[in-house]
Amino acid sequence: MEQSPSRWVRWTALVASVAGFGIALYLTVDHFSGTPPVCSASGIVDCAKVTTSGESYLFHVPVALLGLLFFTVLTVVNAPPLWGERAPWWLVYVRLALVVGGMVDVLWLLYSELFTIKAICLWCTGVHALTFVLFVLVVATYPAMAEQTRLRRG
Numbered sequence: 626m627e628q629s630p631s632r633w634v635r636w637t638a639l640v641a642s643v644a645g646f647g648i649a650l651y652l653t654v655d656h657f658s659g660t661p662p663v664c665s666a667s668g669i670v671d672c673a674k675v676t677t678s679g680e681s682y683l684f685h686v687p688v689a690l691l692g693l694l695f696f697t698v699l700t701v702v703n704a705p706p707l708w709g710e711r712a713p714w715w716l717v718y719v720r721l722a723l724v725v726g727g728m729v730d731v732l733w734l735l736y737s738e739l740f741t742i743k744a745i746c747l748w749c750t751g752v753h754a755l756t757f758v759l760f761v762l763v764v765a766t767y768p769a770m771a772e773q774t775r776l777r778r779g
Contacts, residue, residue: 629770630762635708642759648695652692655689655692661676662676662746669744671744676748678741691730695723700721704719736751
């Protein structure tokens with residue numbers, strides 16, 4: 626049977642998920658309190674311009690809240706024991722679906738920041754970078770995890 630991902634992969638995924646949760650929580654609190662995020666507001670870097678734009682909503686739901694939900698689920702599914710041999714088989718696919726969906730959102734948000742809003746939010750960039758790290762970790766380990774799941778299920 627294939628070996629589970631190494632400890633550093635498991636812990637890096639958890640740390641990235643918790644860090645993303647923290648940033649998303651900060652942005653969500655700022656959104657609902659009406660307080661602009663602490664960030665530069667000069668030139669291309671302008672967090673307030675980004676977080677109050679029309680693109681900061683998806684189907685009338687604040688993107689910050691969606692990010693908070695995303696990282697909440699990732700924090701749970703990226704707990705180190707859930708990367709092991711005893712993890713439920715479906716978790717491998719849920720984790721992959723989450724990070725692929727997260728990267729699609731990141732690409733849309735990056736496009737919006739660069740070409741529609743014409744401003745960058747450093748907090749958002751942190752979330753984008755963490756999502757990319759999680760994407761790389763999950764995609765890189767997916768073949769071994771899927772094979773492990775296949776062998777367990779028979």
